[in-house]
Amino acid sequence: MISVKHLTKVYHGHKAVDDVSFEVERGEVVGFLGPNGAGKTTTMRILTGYLAATGGDVKVAGFDVVTESLEVRRRIGYLPESVPLYPDMRVDEYLRFRARIKRLPSRRLRSMVGEVKERCGLQGMGRELIGRLSRGYRQRVGLADALVHDPELLILDEPTLGLDPNQNRQVRDLIGDLANRHTILLCTHILPEVEKTCSRVLIINQGRIVASDTPEQLKLAQATGHRIRVQVKGPASAVENALMTLPHVQSVTVLKDGPWVDARVESAREIDLRSNVFDLVVQEGWLLRELREDNWSLEDVYLNVTGLPNKSGREIQP
């Protein structure tokens, strides 16, 4: 559905997107992640034909985004990051206008506008002036617009930006529903959302793709070892040193000092240290209140590949 080869975009001599290549198959739901300024919006704008690339070859549904732009635009439902809307129009009026300029046949107009309104939770809002809507409702109108011509491909740029947790949840559920009928490229900072809905994750950092795989595979590949989390009552430095001396320990990270020391212990991949830690605590006469596996989350993968510090805390390498 999407084929991007060696895409580059330069703004005033600054490379926002640098030799990016990826493919998205029909029916896939791909999460597009990366820190702010990584080049996600730029890539999406090039896919939708709003911006022209500096270099590279970009195709959507087999059509070139520059030379066959109209064909590409017909097939895309796009929700831009800022959710731009005309404040002087009413919701129904806007959706009908958008459906017409996206060439939805007249006979389907009424039913489609009704259907997308229902799917986006806009029933009864048809007469509202867009300029008076709250952020959450604006987001829904933007989504309804993206869906109104029943496009094959949805490109959603941070659809949950600025929503409260409740609205967030609703949009996430909606996207989950959409995943069955559309190919989706979804840019977001909400990693649990991605883990739940996306079959694949692309991570971009400073204009380059740094990871591309299913969330499970990424976690497996990035996880350098087996991690456990332990909370012990004892002198912090003694606890830290004692944990370090256990066999197979690769690193100990103290996440929190205080009477209760909260530490993360990492060992080689197949080795589960939980019983050893328990024995150690008993032997030293400390108290134990938590001892559990601490698997890699998508967030850890993300922080790791984008080169940001891996949570807070001191880290000691043996």
Next chain:
Amino acid sequence: MRVFLTLLRREWLAYVYAPSMYWVVVIFLLLMGTSFGMMVHILAEGAATGSVVRMLIGESLFFWLAMLMVVPMITMRQFAEERKLGTVETLLTAPVGDVAIVLAKFSAAWVFFLMLWLPTAAYAWLLARISPESAPIDFSALMTSYIGIAAMGAFFIAIGLLASSLTSNQAVAAVITFAVLCGYFFWGFMPQFGRGVQLQEVGRYTSSLMHMLEFSRGVLDTRPLVFYLSVTLFLLFSTVKVVEAQKWRS
């Protein structure tokens, strides 16, 4: 065609919904009303020298003020507002050609401009009612004046549209348009003050002041009409190119 009509309707409604456009109507009617009032005054004093239509349109300072001030106010929002709201992104990523977008914006502005002139037809009717003379107003001169205004208006609006496509600030678009229109208007005095026969000749062909004086005399010359049509098309073409070029911009 359906897409064009949809866009045109949207652009037209944007004018109708915009409160600022009522001010445009008010300013326009004040200026043209003043022009009419002065004409009636001159007629009443019996000091009239030229034709009535010419006093109302071609020679009136207020007529020219209306032409130069109202067009920038009509066109300034067209592209600048879309850029400011960001809606240019949804507009340009819809499967619509840039030509249709530019033509729809132009047509809506032009129709709005023409609508402004409708009430001025009432002046002629009013004059016919209050004047003791049998035929105070030359209706054919009024018609040719309207044709001239429509053609010149298209040209002025195309200038405004191009200016609006160059910025995301409406005020900047309005100032650029006003400056260009004023410059063009004063260029119209070239036939009188220009040096050299050639300059005077070019001046005569392009002077909006001369054109309007002729139109308001009831003379329908096709040369100025062809001139306005061709420069309008050229400006619209440039606007399409500007909109396209913005995809490549930085």
